[in-house]
Amino acid sequence: MVGTDENFNLTIDFVSPNPGKGTLKVFINDVEAVSKSVGQGESTTTIEGAKFTKGTKFRCKIREF
Numbered sequence: 523m524v525g526t527d528e529n530f531n532l533t534i535d536f537v538s539p540n541p542g543k544g545t546l547k548v549f550i551n552d553v554e555a556v557s558k559s560v561g562q563g564e565s566t567t568t569i570e571g572a573k574f575t576k577g578t579k580f581r582c583k584i585r586e587f
Contacts, residue, residue: 528571
């Protein structure tokens with residue numbers, strides 16, 4: 523659970539058989555909150571606590587490009 527005043531660190535380990543990068547998209551309450559390029563391997567993205575509200579729905583996707 524994430525408080526509305528706390529930042530959330532999302533750690534991902536992106537691996538693909540294809541060379542190159544992917545796009546990380548994070549949705550909060552069905553609204554895109556983060557969209558950024560990520561390289562292969564482990565990385566961390568910080569999501570500001572101000573983006574969370576009580577009962578927040580959270581999902582993320584990574585797509586290759």
